[in-house]
Amino acid sequence: MRHLLIATVASLALAGPGLAQDVSRTHGGDTYMAGEAVADTLSATGDVFAAGSVITTSGSASGDIHAAGYDVDVSTQTGGDLYAAGSTVTISGTVGEDVTAAGFSVRSSAAAAVAGNLRFFGRNLTIEGPVTGALTAFGGKVYLNAPVSGDAWIVAKTLTFGPEARIDGALILSADDEISVPERVIPAARITREEWNTGETYRAFNRSWEGVDMPMLPTWMSLFSAFLISTIFLLLLAAIFLTLVPNRVEKMRRRVTRQPLQTFLLGVIGLSALFGMVPVTALTIIGIPFVPFALLAILVVWTLGYLLAAYGVARRIVLAFNGDEDPSFLMKLVTILLAICAVAILNFIPFVGWVVNYTLVLLGVGAMTAGLLSVFITDPDPALDVDMRERIEE
Incomplete structure (x- = not known):
């Protein structure tokens, strides 16, 4: 439902005359913002929904933040969860709970401490903010330069580590290439390597549909749903x-x-x-x-x-x-x-x-x-x- 709200708020930036005017309103304790360029210093007591071409937020929000756009930069001190999607996503503020972000380039700065879990999905992923919970990173190029207090699951084409990288829990690592993990980041005994071949994965996915008979007509329940x-x-x-x-x-x-x-x-x-x-x-x-x-x-x-x-x-x-x-x-x-x-x-x-x-x-x-x-x-x-x-x- 949260992602559905992001999509509907994003449509405000594309709908008719709304192209030329930004929209910002507080309703039911939540803050809604949409427009070509959304830039605001927040002082929100509830959840925040922001959509536009360029989104730049600072200040504080007691609830969750949902942001969708082409260029998303969230420096807000978030009390709840943070959800962000865009071509470029940058997180520079502390987050009280979990972070879920997806885009071509996704980055958390050193100031973006995450009290919960961090989930990044994209082409280029950069994690520099400390993570108290677990780390999940699915990307082409992943750069880890932050301490992770929990477990980590990383699927990447290439993986590099910075001087601040550390994983206190277990690491599940899947990569096309053989990646060497320094002992200072995590001992080899706590690393589980899983084979991840991109080409074979897609072929297995295609094979899973073989022999599956699609229904000729949808059932009544399918139509009603x-x-x-x-x-x-x-x-x-x-x-x-x-x-x-x-x-x-x-x-x-x-x-x-x-x-x-x-x-x-x-x-x-x-x-x-x-x-x-x-x-x-x-x-x-x-x-x-x-x-x-x-x-x-x-x-x-x-x-x-x-x-x-x-x-x-x-x-x-x-x-x-x-x-x-x-x-x-x-x-x-x-x-x-x-x-x-x-x-x-x-x-x-x-x-x-x-x-x-x-x-x-x-x-x-x-x-x-x-x-x-x-x-x-x-x-x-x-x-x-x-x-x-x-x-x-x-």
């Missing part, structure tokens, strides 16, 4: 947006029903532009590494557009039956839940269900496109008024 998980995810996503940016959601929701044709056409344009990003990005050659990000943007915008339009249409139907113009937060969530269920039922009708779903996506994307365009294209009315005034004076 998938629907339940999807519904919970969409409701959680809606709750976060309705909490952090309620005015912007209401503005886009009204556009869906008040200007449906124009919004639909804007949705066609917006979705076409997103899909066109993939081949255009690939044709530039240097943009090939960014193709996965373009595909991710399509997935995020598609999901948010579907949810926004379903909510907008459902609210319009409720208003048609003399519903409340300004319903409570709970009633908004109930409306979204009923809309999701209704659209799911329509999916069982051939062709009609697909048309309804796709139309909702285009309406939602159109509303988001209109909001995004309003950020970059100024209102022409003031200039038009000045021009008309000058003509009258002439």
Whole structure:
């Protein structure tokens, strides 16, 4: 559930007009932050959720910290657990419990003392902060230059030790190459070496699927479980947006029903532009590494557009039956839940269900496109008024 919250908060940085504005709010004792560049000195009494392109935090947090972005730098003194994911992750503050971090390059500085377990996953791993609990490091290149009071499990292509490296417990070591472990780090009697051949591992994984018959049709329970998980995810996503940016959601929701044709056409344009990003990005050659990000943007915008339009249409139907113009937060969530269920039922009708779903996506994307365009294209009315005034004076 924690990683699901990270993903939903991260979508705020990609959603429509939110690209140009940072979001920071405290709700239920927790702190939520999202934006292009998130930099804050925290004084949080609860948990912290941060997402963006660049994340830099300091200060203190009594609860857990969840951070996801491209470049993540956490110097906060964390009282609970720390979860971080990004291309580059740097941890420079003390952590009262466990640390779990993943990325291309992951590092804990000498000041990042961890009172619990440390779990690092990535291409280049650097551990310089002392670890009171156990160490788990899965990476291509691992550099250990810190004391580890508990056991250690290291899987690496190459492993090097700094002058401060020490393992007080047992070491389970798996590597493609033969790695020599200095006696000052850990005696040989406490080292267990396990063979780890990357190529053979992948071949064994592929062989494990041989002879496995996949079901032709999903069972009823599988369908219900998938629907339940999807519904919970969409409701959680809606709750976060309705909490952090309620005015912007209401503005886009009204556009869906008040200007449906124009919004639909804007949705066609917006979705076409997103899909066109993939081949255009690939044709530039240097943009090939960014193709996965373009595909991710399509997935995020598609999901948010579907949810926004379903909510907008459902609210319009409720208003048609003399519903409340300004319903409570709970009633908004109930409306979204009923809309999701209704659209799911329509999916069982051939062709009609697909048309309804796709139309909702285009309406939602159109509303988001209109909001995004309003950020970059100024209102022409003031200039038009000045021009008309000058003509009258002439």
